[in-house]
Amino acid sequence: MxxxxxxxxxxxxxxxxxxxxxxxxxxxxxxxxxTLTRVKLCLKGARENRDLRLRAAERASKAMGxxxxxxxxxxxxxxxxxxxxxxxxxxxxxxxxxxREE
Numbered sequence: 001m002x003x004x005x006x007x008x009x010x011x012x013x014x015x016x017x018x019x020x021x022x023x024x025x026x027x028x029x030x031x032x033x034x035t036l037t038r039v040k041l042c043l044k045g046a047r048e049n050r051d052l053r054l055r056a057a058e059r060a061s062k063a064m065g066x067x068x069x070x071x072x073x074x075x076x077x078x079x080x081x082x083x084x085x086x087x088x089x090x091x092x093x094x095x096x097x098x099x100r101e102e
Contacts, residue, residue: 005043005057008039008043008057008061008064011064011066012036012039012040012043012060012064015030015031015036015064016036018030019033019036035063035064038059038063039060039063039064042059042060043056043060
């Protein structure tokens with residue numbers, strides 16, 4: 001499964017868990033059950049056909065309100081620095097290493 005579909009699948013599972021928890025608390029779900037069902041069907045079909053996979057990922061993203069954006073890596077780095085992230089800190093990498101050591 002492509003990385004994009006794995007991300008969508010993980011997000012759907014997260015939304016299902018959240019909906020179940022909200023239901024236990026008597027709160028309405030953030031995403032209605034029909035949308036989750038449609039997204040799961042899209043993902044299931046996507047696993048079976050590469051061309052369908054791309055269209056399903058786009059439909060699933062749209063259904064969940066995910067707007068994919070792309071930009072050159074240089075622009076991403078500039079934005080990260082502008083938002084206060086210091087590349088020399090390597091905080092994310094350090095956190096991953098720490099989690100692996102646990």
